[in-house]
Amino acid sequence: MLTRRHFLTGSGAGLFLSGYPVHGFTKEPVDGRIVVILLEGGMDGLLAVPPIGDKNLFKKRRGLVSSKALKLNPLFAIHPNFRKFSAMLENEEASIVHATSFPYTGRSHFEGQNVMQTGLKDPFSSRTGWLGRAMAIAKITGKAMSLDSPLIMRGATDYDNFYPTHLKDVSMKFNWSETLNLIQGTHDSDASNTFDVLGQKQPTSMRKWKMAHRDPLSLAEKAGHSLREVDGPRVAVITVPHFDDHTEIMEASEHPEKFTTIDNIFASLRNKLQEQWANTIVLTMTEFGRTVKENGAAGTDHGYGSAGLLAGGLIKRSSVIADWPGLATSELYERRDLYATIDYRSVCAACIEAAFGLDHDLITEQVFQDKNIPRAYTHIFGGLG
């Protein structure tokens, strides 16, 4: 029988606590990049990353475990729609953090999303976000892939937004000649003649013009392009909405389809970032998980613990990081939700440390205003395990 010890011996796990920095204000400057994927609505972490080694999983949510889930190790599997992400796991460039959440147990989307973005314990206690504060300290530029400035990035001193107009396909609605005639009518003499010339030079590519789309995948492609530029932004935030599936959660159009979207976003970022992928960490976050047992409508309700997915070249060894609390009723939060045994701010802090080179103590004190956040850098980036 393959034991954990034998496996580790065979896989060369001799990296004793590597990656510990010299404590100080900052480490050596790091040219890293962070992409945050905000999963709004509360992703079901037990559906995305089912703990198949926990016998209570099948007792409590038999109908909510995909039969095609890919086994990662004796305890965890992953939903089959994360096909590309699974390849990254196999390629040692992705990891999962499970039974985790921001320090919020109230089950309100508004409060939960606020805590997720401010990184502070009390909802609505700050007008700035944890990522923005970290960017300000490290003097990092960023790009929000949204019309408004997301709270998570506020507080940064240098960032902009990208959000395209809603025109999906210009060629369908845009008549070059008619438009030029209309504009020409408002001009005289030389200016009017200019439109005659333009009319004769209608570019053939005009017919193929397509405005960028607003969907998360298109925004991710744009973000990947920007992040790989030498003097471009080093941070991007993308939102994937509508995870609040209270009914029929297993239906293809619900959570599984959104898993595919996340999967494609990871793959697209990897593709567009090209060589900069090596310096990048992409992480998902959601305001809370969902109930362990399915409700009467084949869905799940607002819960507590969930899972976070991470990928990028900054990861050196793939793993699932967890302090598994168990799914027996007595082990659940308020006897209904997966307990969050890892404060997800540990994960965020580790990503900041890896990508910006800031010291953990500085991050916890000035970014999250909580010195008690445990350090997870070595677990995610240091090759532990």
Added chain:
Amino acid sequence: MRFLLLLIGALIFSVSAAVSETNVLCIQKFLSKTAFNAGSVDGRWGKKTGTAINNLFDQAGITEPKTIKKKDAAEVCKILQGSKKKVLLESANFKVYPILIGKKP
């Protein structure tokens, strides 16, 4: 004379047992602050204590002693209380489960 020898023997045994219990307690107290659950902190070496300390050493990359048993408690306690105490505690904040897809057994 025989009684005296028995008494000394019993004394040595009880001192040795007490030392052993202290070392196991040292390990259990350390584990109680980590993600590696050793069960009750009672100074008794049980299955949970053995599994937890072996898993912690695996994760931290410490390969000696190969399989930690009760007889190794003093040596292990020395490591836990030594210069690497802080980094060991930090590494034991969470458990790391390796990904086995694509790996040969």
